[in-house]
Amino acid sequence: MTQTANPDRRRFFRQLLDGANPNAPQRAAWHRVPEVGAGDGDVLWSGWAGDGEVFVVGDEAMVLHFDGQTDAHGRLWKPMATPGNLPLHDIWGLSRDSLFAVGWMGCILHFDGTRWTQQRGGVIDDESQAFTPCAENTPLFAIDGNANGQAWAVGDDGMILHYDGDAWQREKSPTYINLRAVACTPNGSVYAAGGEGTVLHRPPGGGWEALDCPLGSGFQTLLVVDDDTLLLGGGRYFIDQGGFRGELVSYAGGRFEAVEVDTPMPRLRSLRPYKDGVLIVGDRGYLFYLRDYLTGARFATRKPRLYQLESNCHHDLMDIVALSTGEALVVGDFGTIMTAAPDFIDALAPAVSAEARKPRWEAMDSPTDRQLWNLWETPQGVCYACGEAGTVLRLAGNGAQWEQLPAPTELNLHCVWDAGRGGLYAAGQFGRIFRFDGHDWQLHFDLHLDVTILSMWGTRPDSIFAVGDEGLVLHFDGLGWKRLPSGTASALYHLWGMDDEHLLAVGDFGLVLRYNGRDWTDFAAGTENFLYGVWGDALDNIYAVGLSGTLAHFNGQRWNLLPIRVRDDLLSISGSAAAGVYAVGTHGCAVRLEGGQWQSEPTGTERGLRSVIATRGGAVYAVGDQGIILRRR
The missing domain is CATH 2.130.10.10 (YVTN repeat-like/Quinoprotein amine dehydrogenase)
Structure with a gap:
């Protein structure tokens, strides 16, 4: 005869399974977060x-x-x-x-x-x-x-x-006893608790009143379970035990009751919801998980299950910080x-949901396996890429296919620029700049130094700037290239501007140089991390990206470092009104500015992405290691 399992048996086997699960709340070991300053x-x-x-x-x-x-x-x-x-x-x-x-x-x-x-x-x-x-x-x-x-x-x-x-205003209190906890409820009530079993209540729109708590615990913390149900924690000093003993008290249905548990507890400091239960911290490194505390229940028929957690800590633990993922931090002495x-x-x-994890970026057929360093879009909407061993690519076929142009050199090319007329320029190793007239490449300038040009930017064919290693700054006035004093010997990785009198160059150790049409001056961004890219759409809306996820924003008055959950190096940033703002970097990293927040986007690759361009038409492209070319869907 088949016997149907009753609820008690099902609960028993469920507990056995949880006990064998090292990730269950009562089994997972707690450890210190590294690199705390x-x-x-x-x-x-x-x-x-x-x-x-x-x-x-x-x-x-x-x-x-x-x-x-x-x-x-x-x-x-x-x-x-x-x-x-x-x-x-x-x-x-x-x-x-x-x-x-x-x-x-x-x-x-x-x-x-x-x-x-x-x-x-x-x-x-x-x-x-x-x-x-x-x-x-x-x-x-x-x-x-x-x-x-x-x-x-x-x-x-x-x-x-x-x-x-x-503003802050003092409210009339019904007690002079020290208060140590306060919490707001969803319906607008506020509760406070403290020494000698003190519990206060402030109903919505009313004044504070003392509740009649017959228990004399020194409350240190309280948890709002629902609008009229509380769990309070604290402790009292007992002479016969030579120290504090922790106590839990429930408040429900207008009544206070001690929560009886089998496990001795030290003075309790904080209570927080945690994985369908309650996380509790206390003195001497004690961590507990209260598993069976149910919303609105008062343990009338059985004791709750209190698990002592592995903390490997003997310091007093003061508070619990809830994280949006359901995990938590514990802080203390x-x-x-x-x-x-x-x-x-x-x-x-x-x-992240499965839909959000789907790559928004797709790989395009690339005519090269060489490393690609830079992207550029002309005013006419033509996109170019350049890279290792003189590689120059052009996007053709209405944005569907990349074609390889004749190589101007066997040297690495780090930047390309085209104002739409006057020819396409490409520059890189040994300070050499090449010009393409639509049919052939010609050497346009030779610095005759082992210095690499890393970025170009200009306003018109007779006003082009270039920057690079060792503080190199060049300017083309339509007649020839001239070197400008930069005031630094550090590398300048990228150049961006609004016009001939408003340019920025970024480089080593957080270096930002600002050009006013006459001189280059320091424009500190507030970080010592290397900066690899800079872009903006106005003089009061400029972004710079760099090492270890560095992202700085200039609002017209000061630079501010922005929070971003990215540890990879950000190597390039670009934006347009039609496409938005994007940054890319090592290990296939890509982030997008959305609703004032920077959001990571899966790209489907681990290859480094060296450059990104957000085009005027709304398309976004990224290029990088081993000739990879991505297009955002």
Whole structure:
């Protein structure tokens, strides 16, 4: 007779299978994120993640920023400039362009996407130069906000501050007990919690009221399960145990109940949703996964399953940073940042759908297997490519086929340029420039030096510029080529301009030179990474790309380094009104500017892409290693 498995048996076998799965939440080992730029003496209190970036705050006004790019010192976790040196305990924001960090002495810092400024706290007496014992200097420990941009911060002595979108104002609190946690619910309520079992509630549009909690736990954290259900964590000091003992408390249906578990816990610091359960962190490196906590349930019939996770850490863990992929970071004492994700970079970005993974780029038939270095489009819409061993290609057949032109030289050609009349120019090794009249190539200029010309740009046939190795700058005035002083001996990899009085050249160690029609001057981009390409469509909208995914933007006033989840070198950038803006680089990397954000695009190749052109007609082409030519569908 066949016996049907009952629900208890199915649950039992499901648990056995999960136990054998090393990637199950209760089995995956946590490990430290590499290359964190914090010292062993630094306490990291909290963090925020979004759009592929992470901000972690800690002692001494520390803010560590991760966006996948390295700084001048090769650091991936970059310390940001912040006012003052007060410890920062928590951070919140709706986007990376508006973040708030709160901390000691009532300090509130705001990040506008460019820099941190102090909005409140840290008042110093003019005579004693010590912190004034005033309400504004009351330490703050937690902040949370809602989708409307309103936020609440809480701290010592029952302090509650409200941000209405414009300014911070103090709200009347029903307690003087220290508050350590605050959270907003979807329906507009706000809860706060702290010492001696204190739990406060602020209904939508109302004032704060104290809830009757019969448990005396010192709450450090609270998790909103739904509008009227909470899970709170903290602990109390027990003399007979010689230390803190962690406690979990549920609030549902207007009642508080202790959550009984079999596993002893230290003082708990943070609770966050995690893979269909709750992730819990505490003192001495303890990590737990609460598996059976269900929305709105109160464990009336059985104890929840609490798993202790492998952390290989003995430092106090302070907070959990949820990532959009469902993974998480844990931060704590001694500069600790941990994750269970196998690859931290992948964990920052949401999973890409199968449709999005389909390459938008397709390979075109190429008449060469030589490396291709450069693309150019004439005003008439004709595209050319050039490369190794004198290779010059032209796009024919209404953009369907590339044809190979006669080679002007056996030397490598690194750039090609054509104003539409006056001939096609190609340049490269040994400072030689060749001109094609439609039938034959002729040597147009010879520098007689072992210096490579890397880029050309011009406004008309009698005004062409060229740049290259060792700070080389040349100008053709219709009569001849002349060398111009550049003020540098560093390589200049690419040249772009709006007219004869507005040119930029980029090169080694973040070098940007600006030409005003008379002189070349330094125009620092704020990075020491090599820059390989530059493009813009206006003097207040210019992009430069380079080493390790460097992408800088000039807005007419300053350069800003942009967050981009790319570690490959970006070698070229181009744009047009019809096609958009694209950058390409090593290992087949391609990114596109869409909706103000840079999005990676699969190209279907691992070959390096050396140049990209976004044509006036809307087509986009990229060329690179082994003669590869791609067209974006």
